[in-house]
Amino acid sequence: xxxxxxxxxxxxxxxxxxxxxxxxxxxxxxxxxxxxxxxxxxxxxxxxxxxxxxxxxxxxxxxxxxxxxxxxxxxxxxxxxxxxxxxxxxxxxx
Numbered sequence: 001x002x003x004x005x006x007x008x009x010x011x012x013x014x015x016x017x018x019x020x021x022x023x024x025x026x027x028x029x030x031x032x033x034x035x036x037x038x039x040x041x042x043x044x045x046x047x048x049x050x051x052x053x054x055x056x057x058x059x060x061x062x063x064x065x066x067x068x069x070x071x072x073x074x075x076x077x078x079x080x081x082x083x084x085x086x087x088x089x090x091x092x093x094x
Contacts, residue, residue, distance in 0.1 A: 004047075004050060007047060007050055007051055007054075010043070010047075010051060011051050011054055011055065013035075014027065014031070014032065014035045014051070015027070015031075016054075016055055016058050017055055017058055017059050017062075018031065023062075023063065024058075024059045024062050024063065025059060026052070026055040026056040026058070026059045027051070027052060027055040029048075029052065032048050032051060032052065
């Protein structure tokens with residue numbers, strides 16, 4: 001995971017999700033493209049795919065939660081549980 005840990009910081013800078021009338025929704029490819037253009041950063045297709053998938057996973061877990069106050073396990077907020085979840089996800093994405 002160490003080789004990809006910088007992607008968590010990028011995901012947080014972009015924003016993990018979007019808010020809409022129906023609640024949280026994952027980032028779209030256009031959001032990632034716009035962020036890259038605005039910041040003069042060019043990520044590889046693999047990096048973009050990981051960021052997109054993490055956003056989708058976060059939203060899926062959030063939307064599945066029966067308790068709206070429950071923090072999804074994919075939340076990137078520095079908790080050890082969150083780091084473990086992200087580590088497992090990153091390893092599975094390889």
